[in-house]
Amino acid sequence: MTDLASTEAAAGTALAETDDGTARLHRNLFVAIAALLVIAPFVAYPVFVMKVLCFALFALAFNLLLGYGGLLSFGHAAYFGMASYVSAYTAKNWGLTPELAILLGTAVAALLGTVFGALAIRRQGIYFAMITLALAQMVFFFSLQAPRFTGGEDGIQAVPRGKLFGLVSLADDRALYWLVAAIFMGGLLLIYRIIHSPFGQVCKAIRDNEPRAISLGYRANRYKLMVFVLSAALAGLAGATKAIVFQLASLTDVYWTMSGEVVLMTLVGGLGTVFGPIVGAAVIVAMQNYLATFGAWVTVIQGVIFVACVLLFREGIVGVIARAIRKPL
Amino acid sequence: MPEDIILSTSGLTKEFAGFTAVNGVDLKVKRGSIHALIGPNGAGKTTCFNLLTKFLPPTRGTIIYNGRDITGEKPAEIARLGMVRSFQISAVFPQLSVLTNVRIALQRRKRGDSFDFWRSERSLKVLDAEARHLVEAVGLTPFLDLTAGELSYGRKRALEIATTLALEPEMLLLDEPMAGMGREDIERIEALIRKVSADRTILMVEHNLSVVASLCDRITVLARGQVLAEGDYATVSKDPRVVEAYIGSGGGHGHH
Numbered sequence A: 001m002t003d004l005a006s007t008e009a010a011a012g013t014a015l016a017e018t019d020d021g022t023a024r025l026h027r028n029l030f031v032a033i034a035a036l037l038v039i040a041p042f043v044a045y046p047v048f049v050m051k052v053l054c055f056a057l058f059a060l061a062f063n064l065l066l067g068y069g070g071l072l073s074f075g076h077a078a079y080f081g082m083a084s085y086v087s088a089y090t091a092k093n094w095g096l097t098p099e100l101a102i103l104l105g106t107a108v109a110a111l112l113g114t115v116f117g118a119l120a121i122r123r124q125g126i127y128f129a130m131i132t133l134a135l136a137q138m139v140f141f142f143s144l145q146a147p148r149f150t151g152g153e154d155g156i157q158a159v160p161r162g163k164l165f166g167l168v169s170l171a172d173d174r175a176l177y178w179l180v181a182a183i184f185m186g187g188l189l190l191i192y193r194i195i196h197s198p199f200g201q202v203c204k205a206i207r208d209n210e211p212r213a214i215s216l217g218y219r220a221n222r223y224k225l226m227v228f229v230l231s232a233a234l235a236g237l238a239g240a241t242k243a244i245v246f247q248l249a250s251l252t253d254v255y256w257t258m259s260g261e262v263v264l265m266t267l268v269g270g271l272g273t274v275f276g277p278i279v280g281a282a283v284i285v286a287m288q289n290y291l292a293t294f295g296a297w298v299t300v301i302q303g304v305i306f307v308a309c310v311l312l313f314r315e316g317i318v319g320v321i322a323r324a325i326r327k328p329l
Numbered sequence B: 001m002p003e004d005i006i007l008s009t010s011g012l013t014k015e016f017a018g019f020t021a022v023n024g025v026d027l028k029v030k031r032g033s034i035h036a037l038i039g040p041n042g043a044g045k046t047t048c049f050n051l052l053t054k055f056l057p058p059t060r061g062t063i064i065y066n067g068r069d070i071t072g073e074k075p076a077e078i079a080r081l082g083m084v085r086s087f088q089i090s091a092v093f094p095q096l097s098v099l100t101n102v103r104i105a106l107q108r109r110k111r112g113d114s115f116d117f118w119r120s121e122r123s124l125k126v127l128d129a130e131a132r133h134l135v136e137a138v139g140l141t142p143f144l145d146l147t148a149g150e151l152s153y154g155r156k157r158a159l160e161i162a163t164t165l166a167l168e169p170e171m172l173l174l175d176e177p178m179a180g181m182g183r184e185d186i187e188r189i190e191a192l193i194r195k196v197s198a199d200r201t202i203l204m205v206e207h208n209l210s211v212v213a214s215l216c217d218r219i220t221v222l223a224r225g226q227v228l229a230e231g232d233y234a235t236v237s238k239d240p241r242v243v244e245a246y247i248g249s250g251g252g253h254g255h256h
């Protein structure tokens, strides 16, 4: 759809679609990821792992839109951040249980995605990207101007983690971790299913060649809107979960740099690969953690990595591996 | 009994910023015929196709398909009404396999819309046999599992034809279906077009005049956006204005 997106994606997967060997490989990878999720809280800080998982889900959602729908959104922070606010606000002020707060945040993100998506898909390529950015900036200014809902500069702090289903306390990091891991795994499996569904096939066709898909009788805009809404909802799921984990929703979540970060994670990991965004998110979050002492330099270092990625290996980490083993990942 | 016309236009005109690419074209395509649209480079043939399939809105004029005014329709709806086009610049889905390219079209014909994002793609396996069959008809069986982007130009064209045929359209619009093909492939595709034309109507742009001569029942010659001549090959090829237009523009052969 966008020229940019299609060339980027073309770099990623010049490999045949699914065959049985690929399906088996993917199944094994899912098992490996599940195993890693079980071990992770015992070998790393659970909060750190949860942060990685939230951002990985965010990047997976973004990649669904760009890598498989060919739509470049520069405003995904809007869905991530708005869901984060809604989940934090309702958990704190309405006393919603965490699962309900997260669900509500996700639903609001889906709604926002429906409205913004319907506006943006009328345009193509860079204009599409600009509209998503402009709309996301509106959400940012709303967040800034509505402190009664968002807490303004302070954000919504001290969000209670509450009790899952009103029964299980999530105050302990380990307890919360299993919820986050389950949400992440569920999101990953859902995205995998979407990509490999009849709907996903049509999305990929539209991504590859929109006029051709239209000439076959597909009403491309409906598919684009649908994948946009799915992506926004999943980005919202990530943001809403993040608010519960950190007990905080703030302007950072809706700021344009958040939209940029998710692009970065996806490109570093491998655009248009199933597993790339997870790797990308892990790399970027780890880097931010370990380089935190460098202060403002983190941004510069991130910028350098971004440029290096685009120049040196456009396929991203997982994209390079996929090419080496000649199997889509 | 009057002639059975499947597609007709009247006064079809397209202006691009003051430049008239298609100028008052009246076209009548008989049901069941193979109709050629020929003319020198830049004559407006592709623009005509874009107008007929609603990829461009006409500046003036009307288009009637199967007795129905389709001038205001959307391009996806045109395909759903049974009129499917191919593109001059080969149009495939480069990252999808050859099989999937064809299956995408089958998917549209057999299941309509596919908004079911929760269902496994295994549910599409039932279409594979038919897709393979279509791939075989255009001689691409050895490349079934390659991505379409890896195919040579001529093979992409063949794949595009297979994809178009998968929709079983009532009417096909083919924009230079044989451009870039080798001699052997041209013969194969020519035979295929003849075969599928049995129960449908074909409007095709083609620069290879020997193909046009042997395949087409009727020919419309376009030059500078206007209809210059119309008739069967014998009539049209003798028309001095047609000869003039072709020679005057350096000829329509050697075209890419």
Ligand SMILES: Nc1ncnc2c1ncn2[C@@H]1O[C@H](COP(=O)(O)OP(=O)(O)OP(=O)(O)O)[C@@H](O)[C@H]1O
Pocket: B016, B021, B039, B040, B041, B042, B043, B044, B045, B046, B047, B048, B088, B255
């Ligand atoms: N989108 C556009 N904007 C401006 N001019 C255009 C556009 N599309 C086509 N034209 C012009 O209209 C004229 C007709 O173009 P068209 O592509 O229809 O010719 P054609 O008969 O298909 O030629 P060819 O044999 O080279 O394919 C050309 O002069 C072309 O430059």
Ligand SMILES: [Mg+2]
Pocket: B045, B046, B047, B088
């Ligand atoms: Mg042309």
